[in-house]
Amino acid sequence: MTVSIEPPLAMLAEITHRCPLRCPYCSNPLELSKRSHELSTKVWLNILDEASELGILQVHFSGGEPTVRDDLTMLIKHAEKKGLYSNLITSGVLIDKSKLSSFVDSGLQHIQLSIQGADSKVGDYIGGFPGGHQKKLEVAQLIHDVDLPLTLNAVVHRHNIGQIKKIISLAEKLHAQRLEVANVQYYGWGFFNRKSLLPNREQLMEATEEVNKARDRLKGRLVIDYVVPDYYARRPKACMGGWGRRFLNINPAGYVLPCHAAETIPGLRFERVTDKPLSEIWYHGSAFEAFRGTDWMPAPCSTCDRKEIDWGGCRCQAAAITGRPDATDPACELSPDHGSMNSIAQNESKPSQEQFQYRRM
Ligand code: SF4
Ligand code: SF4
Numbered sequence: 001m002t003v004s005i006e007p008p009l010a011m012l013a014e015i016t017h018r019c020p021l022r023c024p025y026c027s028n029p030l031e032l033s034k035r036s037h038e039l040s041t042k043v044w045l046n047i048l049d050e051a052s053e054l055g056i057l058q059v060h061f062s063g064g065e066p067t068v069r070d071d072l073t074m075l076i077k078h079a080e081k082k083g084l085y086s087n088l089i090t091s092g093v094l095i096d097k098s099k100l101s102s103f104v105d106s107g108l109q110h111i112q113l114s115i116q117g118a119d120s121k122v123g124d125y126i127g128g129f130p131g132g133h134q135k136k137l138e139v140a141q142l143i144h145d146v147d148l149p150l151t152l153n154a155v156v157h158r159h160n161i162g163q164i165k166k167i168i169s170l171a172e173k174l175h176a177q178r179l180e181v182a183n184v185q186y187y188g189w190g191f192f193n194r195k196s197l198l199p200n201r202e203q204l205m206e207a208t209e210e211v212n213k214a215r216d217r218l219k220g221r222l223v224i225d226y227v228v229p230d231y232y233a234r235r236p237k238a239c240m241g242g243w244g245r246r247f248l249n250i251n252p253a254g255y256v257l258p259c260h261a262a263e264t265i266p267g268l269r270f271e272r273v274t275d276k277p278l279s280e281i282w283y284h285g286s287a288f289e290a291f292r293g294t295d296w297m298p299a300p301c302s303t304c305d306r307k308e309i310d311w312g313g314c315r316c317q318a319a320a321i322t323g324r325p326d327a328t329d330p331a332c333e334l335s336p337d338h339g340s341m342n343s344i345a346q347n348e349s350k351p352s353q354e355q356f357q358y359r360r361m
Contacts (some may be wrong), residue, residue, distance in 0.1 A: 005244070005283055005292070007055030012062055012249040012260060015044065015075070019065040021091050022128030022358035023116060025155055025190040025197055028064060029263050032361050033252040041071040043274060045078050047250060050278040052082035056248075060112075062089040064252070073102045080107025087112060089153075092139035093132050100142050111143055112151045112180070117159075118166035126159060128358045140174040152176040156207065157184045157197040158349065164207045168214045171222055179222060181211060183229035187261045187316045189359050196356035200349040204232055231345040235306070236313025236329035243315060244292035248282060256281045258288050261316040265325045291315050296326055300334045 017032040039047075051059060059079050066072055067090055079086040087110040088103065115136055117123035123133030143150050152171045156164065164181065171179040184190045184197050199207075211226045218224070227237060240247045240259045249257040255270040256278065262268060268287045282288060290296065294307050301312040313329020321330045321344070322337045330337035 006246075008248050008282060009056070009241075009246045010058040010060060011051050011056050012060045012247065013044070013047070013066075013075075014062050014064065014249065014251050014260065015039075015066050015069050015072070016252050017064040018068045018361070019063055019091065019359075020068075020093055020129055021065070021116075021132060022360065023126060023155070023189070024128075024193045024356035024358055025157060025184040026359040027185060027188055027190070027260050028359070029188050029261075030192060032064075032359075034361070037253045038069075039252065039254050039274070041074060043254065044071070044075055047273055047278065048075065048078050048082055048084065050273070052084055054279045054282060056084065058085045058087065060087045060089055065091050065094060067094045067099065073106050076103055076108050077106035085109050090114070091127070091132070092136045093129065095139050095142070097142055100139075100146060100148075104146050104148060108148065110149045110151070112153050113140060113143065114153045114155070115167070115170070116155070118163040118170050122160050122163060137174070140176075144175045150174070150176045151178040151180055153180045153182060155182050155184055156199070158199045158203065158351075159197070161199045161203050161207045164210045165214075168210070168218075168222075168224065171224075172218070176222060179224045181207075181224060181226040183227070185261070186231070187264045187320050191264075191320055193356040194344075195348045195352060196354050198231060198345065198349040199229070201232060201345070204229065230314070230317060230329075230331035231341055231349075233331045234333045236310050236317075236331040238310045239314035239317075239329075242292075242311035243290075244282075244288040245311070248278075248288075256285065256287075258291075259316065262287065264316050265319045267325070291326070298326060298328060301328050304334070 016038055017028050018035060076086050086108055088108055089112045092113045115123060116126035120133040124130050154167045186194050211224055215224050244258050249260045250273055254272045254274050256273055257270055268290060270287050271281045271285050297312050301307050313331055315325045318327040318329050319325035321340060328335040330341040
C-alpha cells in the first residue's frame, strides 16, 4: 500500500561536524566534513526559508557542536522570524552567559544538553575533553537561570550505564524537565567501537530497573525517555518515525538525508539543497523514495500487522548487520537475521581489554 506523503515535522540542521569533544559513539560519519565544506550563512538562511515554506515546524540546530559557528545567533533569529520552533543540541562546553543570552534573545525555545557520565571522571574520559563535565554543570545552571526548558541527554554504554542512578539524580539537580537516556546507536563511530561499548544483559536489566523505579518516583517532575537498546530488543523502533515520513536531516555540506546515519547505506544517492529545492528532494528525492511507505518491504514485514507501526525498523542497522538495507531490521525477533544480532550482543559485550578509539577529524 502506498502511504501519502505529508510535509516533514522537523529538520535536523547539522551546521558543522567540528566539535571540541571526541565521543567514541558520535553519530557523525567516520569521514567528517571539513570546515571548508560547510554551507555559508546565506545558504542556511535560504534553507530556513525553504523549510518554513515546506511546512516544517521544528528546527534542531546540531552538529558536531553547533555553537562553534559564529552565525548561530543569526540562524536562530531567522528561524524565529519564519515561525520555526528552535532547539539547540549541544555539548555546552563553548557556551557562556552572554552567548546563551544572545540565543534566548534571538528566540531559542529549548536546549538539549549532552552529558557523557554522572561525574567528571567518567564524563571527561568518555568525551575526551578535560574539564568538560564541570563546564556542563555550570551551563545547566545558566540555562535554569534564564528559564529555558532543558532536556539532558545521556548516551549510555558499557562504561557508564552503571551510573544510571547518579545520572537520574544529576538530571533532577540540574532542573531538567526531561532526561533522555539514549543507548548508543551502533552505526558510524558507534559501530566502529561496538566491541568496546556494548553493555551486557545484566547491566541492561539493572539500568532498566533503576529507570522504572525513578519514573514512578519522579512522575510529574522529570520525564525519562528510555528504550531497550536494539541489540537486546524483540521488536525494532520506528526509526525516525518511518523513513521519509517525519524528519529530514541536512549535513554540513548541504546533502539532504532521511536520517543522520543514512550515508552509511551503500548505493543511496543524496541530493544537495544547493542544487535542488528542498521540497523537491523531500517529495521526489531517490534516497527518500527508497524506503518510504511499505512497498519496498520484504517478508516478514510485508504481511505483518506492525508494518505501519514500526515501518520495518532501521535501514542503517539492517545494512550494517546483514549488508542488505532492505532487510527486516534484525532487532526484530521475526527477522531471519535476529540470531546474528543476539550472537553479536553475547560475544561483543564481554569485558575486553580493547580500548575504544576517540572520534577524530
Ligand atoms: S557525540 Fe560527542 S563528539 Fe559527537 S558531536 Fe556530540 S559532543 Fe561532539
Ligand atoms: S516483521 Fe517487520 S513490521 Fe513486523 S514487527 Fe518485525 S520489523 Fe516490524
